Amino acid sequence: MRKKPPSESQLADIAGIFAILADRSRLLLLNTLRESPCYVTELCRKTGLKQANVSKQLGLLKSAELVTTQRDGNLVQYSIAEPMIFDICELVCSKIERDARRRIQAFRTERTIAARR
Amino acid sequence: MRKKPPSESQLADIAGIFAILADRSRLLLLNTLRESPCYVTELCRKTGLKQANVSKQLGLLKSAELVTTQRDGNLVQYSIAEPMIFDICELVCSKIERDARRRIQAFRTERTIAARR
DNA sequence: TTACTATATTACAATATCGTGATATAGGCA
DNA sequence: TGCCTATATCACGATATTGTAATATAGTAA
Structure with missing residues (x-):
């Protein structure tokens, strides 16, 4: 691309x-x-x-x-x-970890908002 | 990875x-x-x-x-x-181009050797 | 409500891919 | 030659994926 x-x-x-x-x-x-x-x-x-x-x-x-x-x-x-394929995998891995962290963060925020009700 | x-x-x-x-x-x-x-x-x-x-x-x-x-x-x-996916695609693209060049080079070498016989 | 547009979903045929058991091939050695 | 090991290939069932027609859903407006 x-x-x-x-x-x-x-x-x-x-x-x-x-x-x-x-x-x-x-x-x-x-x-x-x-x-x-x-x-x-x-x-x-x-x-x-x-x-x-x-x-x-x-x-x-x-x-x-x-x-x-x-x-x-x-x-x-x-x-x-x-060896370049490992660079690619590294990029994909970092994306997966970022997504996971974002999901955990979103879950925490949601729980906090729910607790306020 | x-x-x-x-x-x-x-x-x-x-x-x-x-x-x-x-x-x-x-x-x-x-x-x-x-x-x-x-x-x-x-x-x-x-x-x-x-x-x-x-x-x-x-x-x-x-x-x-x-x-x-x-x-x-x-x-x-x-x-x-x-946006990272485009970095990945860039890496893949460069590999494909490198492979293509290598194939052309190999073809040329082969032809040269054949011509020497 | 009805009608219209934009988007999503469903159902399905066609096709591709995965893993495996069986078999083929190739090299080394007696 | 024959036998053994290492690797590759074939054939097949199971499963997954692609694109599409048909249909459903959501939003807007009359």
């Missing part, structure tokens, strides 16, 4: 990246890879996800170029290709 | 925000609202989306607290509640 209005296909591309990030399992995998690069089996163990699921989600992450792979004999090591 | 590993419910919350952003129509609405606050009918006209769809997507955006509303008689004006 930029100063000039985005084209149809740009919107679709942007939506596509968000769609990749809009999944609990994939966020879990990304967050695990954030600590250090991992083999698929390690990711299965660390996340508790089944192997077929891990491979499938890693495939999607790779097709979006959010992770990269390196073959090491029989093993495949996955790494983060876009 | 932060230094301490995110909990299950935090991951779900983050994924939820991304899911809201992972749709062409909603991005289009947000981008239109970026110019200025709009009434629903204006948004229909500016985006070309049908009224039922616009109301539905605005409802989702509002439930995620990405937009706010203000009633004005018979009309409802929608505004951006989280």
Whole structure:
């Protein structure tokens, strides 16, 4: 999204990246890879996800170029290709926390007003 | 996503925000609202989306607290509640452009190597 | 009240996505 | 070759999401 209005296909591309990030399992995998690069089996163990699921989600992450792979004999090591995604997650997190605080504040205010009646 | 590993419910919350952003129509609405606050009918006209769809997507955006509303008689004006989303989109955009450049570069290199044979 | 406009909601078909069991593929080693 | 492990892919049921036509609701004004 930029100063000039985005084209149809740009919107679709942007939506596509968000769609990749809009999944609990994939966020879990990304967050695990954030600590250090991992083999698929390690990711299965660390996340508790089944192997077929891990491979499938890693495939999607790779097709979006959010992770990269390196073959090491029989093993495949996955790494983060876009550290930027954690900046994005940080922004989203801060929004969620802000919303939560605002909701608590609104609840307190409401209770105070109710108590005055 | 932060230094301490995110909990299950935090991951779900983050994924939820991304899911809201992972749709062409909603991005289009947000981008239109970026110019200025709009009434629903204006948004229909500016985006070309049908009224039922616009109301539905605005409802989702509002439930995620990405937009706010203000009633004005018979009309409802929608505004951006989280300018931060455009920072996020900017990051995603720059990634997409970087990927595109890298792909073009890789294609050129490949062609050069092929030409040498 | 009635009529009109703006917006929201409902119901549904079409489509997409998630997770999984089963299976395929690929590499290492005997 | 055959066997084992690691990873990827296929096929499918379950579930979720999209856009839309039809309908409901809310506000204004006569």
